[in-house]
Amino acid sequence: MVTVCEQIRRIVIKSARLPPEKVVVIYAGTDIDLFDPERWDPRSFWREKNIPSDKFLIAQVGVRDWKGWKELVDATADVVRSHPDAHLALIGCRNPSESEAVTDYANARGIREHVSAVEYRTDMPSVLAACDLVVDASWAGTGITGTIREAMAMQKPVIATDCGGNGELVSSPDVGWLIPPRNVKALADAMRDVIDHRERASMVARNARRRVVRGFSKELRISKLENLYSSILDSRF
CATH class of the missing domain: 3.40.50.2000 (Glycogen Phosphorylase B;)
Incomplete structure (x- = not known):
């Protein structure tokens, strides 16, 4: 799961009882x-x-x-x-x-x-x-x-x-x-x-x-999302 800030990440981990490593922060980009x-x-x-x-x-x-x-x-x-x-x-x-x-x-x-x-x-x-x-x-x-x-x-x-x-x-x-x-x-x-x-x-x-x-550009957000998706795909194949 991706959240837009660490504060929301902590809430999600606690409320949904998710493993911390399954929730990552990728900031929205400008x-x-x-x-x-x-x-x-x-x-x-x-x-x-x-x-x-x-x-x-x-x-x-x-x-x-x-x-x-x-x-x-x-x-x-x-x-x-x-x-x-x-x-x-x-x-x-x-x-x-x-x-x-x-x-x-x-x-x-x-x-x-x-x-x-x-x-x-x-x-x-x-x-x-x-x-x-x-x-x-x-x-x-x-x-x-x-x-x-x-x-x-x-x-x-x-x-x-x-x-x-x-x-x-x-x-x-x-x-x-x-x-x-x-x-x-x-x-x-x-x-x-x-x-x-x-x-x-x-x-x-x-x-x-x-x-x-x-730290908060659109380009950086896209890059981090692409890297995340790639790492997920790599772990499956």
Whole structure:
């Protein structure tokens, strides 16, 4: 059996009572040529959504409750007190009711003008190119969050919760910020750290792309799957 992260591997071994040697990790892969920051215009998304160019754009993909978007709005409400240029885009609203839920929650926190509810998108490289920071505030439901992996490939600073296998990707402070799930203070502190130390954040983002290129590329995943299949066939004949 193949799993996409070590955390899921451990769960599978325990729940299915499988021998550990029968369960292997092969990480999902990112198309590093498609998710290449040199290929995309970071201004197109800003123009489309009429976001002022002087804003610091923070984004998360996913507005299901377990994605932690409410905690992210709460953290943003804290951050904008000292950083009024911060603007949050919550991407992936699948219908008007989800968009309304986002705007109503932001309005209740007094930061309606700092939050955009964005529809489901299929042009993620272009969207990520526009971002100054990408967040995954999930508290459930994750293996390794694909958007974080793609944002790292796009050379963007990332904040991820230590949920599922995210810690296997954001494995050190040199490649990103890893925080406890459902901890609004830790999330707000990490957001401020990125905004206040942009030169360091840029260095971390460069390291992050190198990490994805070396360990989480589509080519590496294909190679590992081919090797696994070959070893299985060799053992049978």
